[in-house]
Amino acid sequence: MTILIWILAAVLVVVGIAGLVLPALPGPLLLFAGLWAAAWAEGFVHVGVKTLIALGLMAVLASVADFVAGAFGARHYGASPRSVVGAAVGAVVGIFFGLPGLLLGPFIGALLGELSARRDLVAAGRAGWGATLGLALGTAAKLALGFAMLGLFLIVRFF
Numbered sequence: 001m002t003i004l005i006w007i008l009a010a011v012l013v014v015v016g017i018a019g020l021v022l023p024a025l026p027g028p029l030l031l032f033a034g035l036w037a038a039a040w041a042e043g044f045v046h047v048g049v050k051t052l053i054a055l056g057l058m059a060v061l062a063s064v065a066d067f068v069a070g071a072f073g074a075r076h077y078g079a080s081p082r083s084v085v086g087a088a089v090g091a092v093v094g095i096f097f098g099l100p101g102l103l104l105g106p107f108i109g110a111l112l113g114e115l116s117a118r119r120d121l122v123a124a125g126r127a128g129w130g131a132t133l134g135l136a137l138g139t140a141a142k143l144a145l146g147f148a149m150l151g152l153f154l155i156v157r158f159f
Contacts (some may be wrong), residue, residue, distance in 0.1 A: 009041055010034070011029075012033045012037060015027075022095060025137070028060075028063050029059055032059035032149065034103055035055055036056075040128070045110075047153060055149050055153065058149045063141045067138070069134050070132055070137075073134020078123065078127050080113070082114060086116075087109050087135050088135070090108050090109020106132040108130050110129075111125060111128035
């Protein structure tokens, strides 16, 4: 049974790390679930309740930061809700086109989403930039907090 828990923990951690950059996956929450499963596999001997609470708070903070950054970037540059949705869809589609797709996908998606709401190309470009900037800041926050979660877990576990 312990081996199955370790396999589950490893899968959740890997998928959680991928979810830190992929907008379609709740990366911080999956990462937390994987770290919790790893602690459970060892009977919570090395990583206890206090550490798991801290990790859970970091996961929630990362999820909230991602949402707030995206909304802030979009709102600051006047993006409509369609633009924000377009940026998220563009990020998912962009995954299939490598690094250029990851960089351009959110912008193109936000631009198209905004153009569907308005006809002004300049305003749509500004809104697309804002939504993309918000997505980038949210991803940076998720990455920073996600790797901090991993670091905290490893420090508590091994030191």
